[in-house]
Amino acid sequence: MTQPFADAALAPYTVSEEECAAIAAAIDTDELVELALTLGNIPSRSREELAAAMHVHDWMKAEGFRPRLVGATPERPNVIGEYGGQGIPVHGGGANLLFTAHLDTESPSGIAEHDRFRYRESTLADPEWSKCWLDEEGRLRGYPVSNDRGPMSCFLIATKALKKAGIALAGKTWITACPGEIGPEPIEEFSGIAYNGKDIGAHYLFHHGGVAPDYAIAAEGTDFGLTWQGCGYALFKVSIFGQGMFTPILDAPEFAAEHPNPIYRLGAVIDALHAWGQDWERESVMETLSGAIHPKVQIASVRGGMPIDFGAGTEVCALYIEVSLSPRRKAAEAMHGITAAMRGLDLAGFEVEPVVVRHGFEANPAEVAPLVGAVAAATQLTRGEELQPAHPVYSSMWRDHNVFNMHRIPAVTTGMPRWRPTGADLASSALVYALTMLAICGRAEGGPASDGPTSVYGDNESPF
Template sequence: MTGTPAPFADPMHAPYAVSAAERDAIAAAIDTDELVQLALALGNIPAPSRSEAAAAQFVFDWMQREGFRPRKVGATPERPNIIGEIGGHGTGANLLLTAHLDTESPSGITHQDRFRYREATLADPEWTQCWLDEDGRLRGYPISNDRGPMSCFLIAAKALNKAGITLAGKAWLTACPGEIGPEPIEEYEGVAYLGKDIGAHYLFHHGGVAPDYAIAAEGTDFGMTWTGCGYAVFRVRIFGRGVFTPILETPERAVDHPNPIYRLGPVIDALHRWSQAWEAASVHDVPGGRSVPRVQIASVRGGAPMDFGAGTEVCALYLDVALAPRQKAADAMHGIVEAMRAVDVEGFDVEPVVVRHGFEAEDAAVAPLAGAVDAATRLARGTPVERAHPVYSSMWRDHNVFNMHRIPAVTTGMPRWRPTPADMASSALVYALTMLAVCGRAADRPAVARAMSVYGEGAAPFET
């Protein structure tokens, strides 16, 4: 699902030139069966947003066994970020790789899910189960989004160690909670409903990391982008009058009804027209990616079903608006208010209940990282990296967190939908070669071992 090949990344910009011999050694160290088993074991741990603890512990234990010196850093103890590391034994750039632990799924709040999903959808096993099907493809949303890419960079780091390749710069391997969501809105408020704030945001500020570059490891069909959309959720409340049903004089036209629920038709039409104009005007096409922001009504609330005798005075729509980089929530809010002013309602208000802006890396600043991914893709897959399909630069991914803080970051990874074991092994090789191309190679491992015996674990007493 990648775009047209484009020379938007130059392998000559990679900080370190990986040799064919190094590629072969790393490729030989990647055990595809081990990678698949890791992805399946990790993917089959239920971890919807707000319930990532078991998956986080699995990653921590795996990193500890493999010698990546993991630690837990969390805003709350039950939703930690897991941070491991490799390298740092010379002079080289530092790279952070991140993927999220939580998986798209129904919320688990029964009274909420039954009004959002059909029963057959709730029963779909791919929400929580992962397996290798008869066609040789990995099934299950936890692998697709996002513990498959996480498994790929974990095995990539292990392959570097197995191949005896020591990184000069440091690479952080991180697993974060809450990238998918949720967001605190209305009565679903407080720390329990925090999403992105306790994940990569918290990791960046409190995780003891100082990357020169970052990669959000997610499915992109092997494409790459360094731009990403944000979003805002606007609550549009429509006001009317509650009238006791036995005394209601039913109007001929629905739009003349005092109950604001009856005004939803014209309101939705007006918001839909605005959203079409917003989408057309918001396309953001730059070398690092093409963003095509979309708009959708996410939910509607009005009245109380157990208190039905007089209709309702308030009805609310929740409008999910994607924001391209360089757009502000205020830009959308002005348009929504203008659209609502043209609708015949007794009253309304518009409030942004969630705001997250999108970001992009500067082309020149990200060039070394993009060049490293391109060089790695050429070595691993025999083709230049392509600019990712616009869908991958039209959503939130955690490279936004790092670009927000002036750390050049991209998102890149395996096929998003039902990858094969070979796809995952190829992605692991790309990540491993990228780590080497960014961080550079330090002295041989025996020298590192001797130095660590003198200076202690984690020391970097010499340079390349």
């Protein structure tokens, strides 16, 4: 008999139709859309998350979720709020659940000297990089809403709905907003904490945020699907060496492969890396109960020579190749493969260096089953349909559920439609999140949860 993807019966607490109706009635779709658009319209590129973080902090404080700021630097804090965790469970539940979403948004860097080497002017002018609005068809536009302040708004309003409906949680739900999920990464001269991405986000929150969840959900757009696995990635610098030659005395050879300038060898190197990448992609495909993973490979950038010093070509140029790492592959395997591909070329010399390494992770299916069951039960109650595995694209990228699975906390990623959601989509996602909170944490005896202290921090914030 085939094992089902999701068994709603495994949810620790069974949410009643009456509870579902009460929570649904407490979700104000207009308020949810307004929150998503407000957050989305606060500029929050990587390394510029502070204003958005403070808005989330102030919202949590106004709603009684006792937020605190925990950051590696004052400019890029994690925001951590909480609800529940004081009562005696009624008929199951009592576990602790953490929700996370990221404050930074995919966008050009804002550094003109960098962006003009990556984007066309028409692309830089796209308003959806930084502006969000409700269009004439009732769909939310703007990349910040899609990734990731729409899903963030959904679990914020979900928590408010539980409180508004007077439903106390026996276990605790942490609601968190993190910087740096998208990037950047410290590389070469762009090094140091100013260029840190993931290390000061969910990684830092896990170790220093005062949280100890039994389960975690990375709230991201998945078109209401779910996966408990995710890819990591590595960036390899492939340096090619040659000989500088003063241009006036250069006798150019007939064939590019014989040129002393290593830039002329890039065609053969690209062909070799592309062939290796296609093999890596085919060999890395994973099919599991959680769905499929299709890792990808792409050359991300090229550096060679110095345009202000052009009199003698260059002795060094480099390609930077991004390699997706499934949860069952290591960066070392990719490095060996790239090195072997390069050895087959006629070059004066080369070097392969892993400049970024982040492995992928997956939850243990048995350990994550209660959480998947809770989301399945919530999906059935909310949407009248069975929970499905997320599309492979959502399990073939980095998302912050990897951080928790890395540390043996069963974690998934699940959420609203990624592209152009409606207000109804957001409300549906918020209800799924709220019902999942109740199904995992369980209902506490004695009515609404107290607004009193529930952590070692008391009522005093500890920013850093």
